[in-house]
Every structure is written in structure tokens, then in C-alpha cells.
Amino acid sequence: MSAAALALLTLLLLVQGSGPAADFVGLDKSVAENLNQMAEAFKRDVNELTIIVLERERHHDLIAQIREAGARIKLITDGDLSAGVSAAVRGTGIHGATQYL
Numbered sequence: 001m002s003a004a005a006l007a008l009l010t011l012l013l014l015v016q017g018s019g020p021a022a023d024f025v026g027l028d029k030s031v032a033e034n035l036n037q038m039a040e041a042f043k044r045d046v047n048e049l050t051i052i053v054l055e056r057e058r059h060h061d062l063i064a065q066i067r068e069a070g071a072r073i074k075l076i077t078d079g080d081l082s083a084g085v086s087a088a089v090r091g092t093g094i095h096g097a098t099q100y101l
Contacts, residue, residue, distance in 0.1 A: 031065040
């Protein structure tokens with residue numbers, strides 16, 4: 001499993017696991033497929049999703065894949081726990097956050 005897939009898996013399990021995308025996303029799908037499924041679950045276009053990613057060199061592939069899929073990215077230098085909370089709370093404008101285990 002690639003680092004990007006692992007990061008997205010963490011996103012799916014920790015942040016979206018109990019949310020509207022829980023029944024739509026999976027490990028057997030690419031980053032783009034999962035983002036498309038998240039968009040469908042949120043009744044949005046992928047380009048309306050905002051994903052928070054910790055700005056680290058190890059996340060470059062994931063960032064590239066999220067951008068290629070068309071989702072917006074908010075890069076942060078620290079505070080990835082609060083990013084996860086932002087993704088879990090409605091009305092924040094954040095639809096997902098990644099974190100490596």
C-alpha cells in the first residue's frame with residue numbers, strides 16, 4: 001500500500017468513518033475514487049471538497065493525487081488533530097483531513 005493510500009485510509013477511518021461517506025469509501029479504491037465517493041456522499045462536486053493535509057515531504061504524493069482529482073487542499077504545518085476535528089464537525093468547510101498512524 002502506498003503512503004498516499006495509507007494516509008487516505010487514515011482519513012477514511014478516523015474522520016469519515018462515522019460520517020456520510022462511511023458507506024462509500026474503501027481501501028480497494030484509489031485516492032481519486034475515494035474523493036469522488038466522498039463528494040457523492042456530501043452531494044457535492046469533488047472541486048467543492050476541502051481536504052486538510054499536514055505539509056510534510058512524505059505527503060507530496062498524496063497532495064498531488066488530491067489535486068489531480070480536483071479537490072482543494074489546505075496545507076497546515078501543525079495541528080493535525082484539530083484538522084481531524086474540523087473535518088468531523090459540520091459547518092467548518094473542511095471535508096477531510098489526513099494523518100499518518
